[in-house]
Amino acid sequence: MKRSHALAVSVLALVSGTAVAANAANAAGTAHDGPVAAPTRHSLSADAAWCEQQGGKAETRVPYYTGTGNKITPLGGAREMCIFAAGDGSQIMIAADTLAADKPTLAALAYVRKPDGPSSPGNPSIAYCQGINGTAMFGNKPTDGGGWGPKNETDPSKATSSCMFADGSVIDAWGLKYHKGGVIRGADLTKKFRAAIPGA
Incomplete structure (x- = not known):
């Protein structure tokens, strides 16, 4: 019983160690099979x-x-x-x-x-x-x-x-x-609104 418990603890430690190592590798910018892609620019709202x-x-x-x-x-x-x-x-x-x-x-x-x-x-x-x-x-x-x-x-x-x-x-x-007054500055926004504007 003690031997199987010790074996289970060893397996758990090995698996946990592997996960920790993988996380550390990812944090460092590398994965098991190559570098991690660089972070992309924040997407627009x-x-x-x-x-x-x-x-x-x-x-x-x-x-x-x-x-x-x-x-x-x-x-x-x-x-x-x-x-x-x-x-x-x-x-x-x-x-x-x-x-x-x-x-x-x-x-x-x-x-x-x-x-x-x-x-x-x-x-x-x-x-x-x-x-x-x-x-x-x-x-x-x-x-x-x-x-x-x-x-x-x-x-x-x-x-x-x-x-x-x-x-x-x-x-x-x-x-x-x-x-x-009929003067367009920058651009005519009339057709650029997402909503259908009554009178447009």
Whole structure:
């Protein structure tokens, strides 16, 4: 009995040792029959993949508060944005999840339907955004500003002012305003939304 127990323990130790050795070999980048393939680039999220299928560039952006002068303050949070650039240097940015949503969003409807908004003094893109029930404001004073920019940005001009709607959808405020006036910046998004947008 003692001999069979000792034999079982020895077999278990041998099997365990083999498994440990195999795991160590794999961790070191080799397997029993050759090297392990190098790790691949992290795959894109479904929203970012849709963005890139439509010809955009997916990029993680963070919100910034910009005051007067060269002040720029990073705020909490981050979001995948989809950026479309044109040969003329113009571009439009839209949240990747807004572009890839399987149902219409308020931002998509605003872009496609081009609703009228009241004209008011100040920044025309912010005035238009507010006039169609969105917000692009980062404060309540005329000198308050902000937008979404690349991580670790130090230039306030790189923070893109965006219009956010009640459903959380986000689109470039200037791109929206220009499109209302019949000017395409970056790319025409009308047929790039995953959802069927009424009026498109």
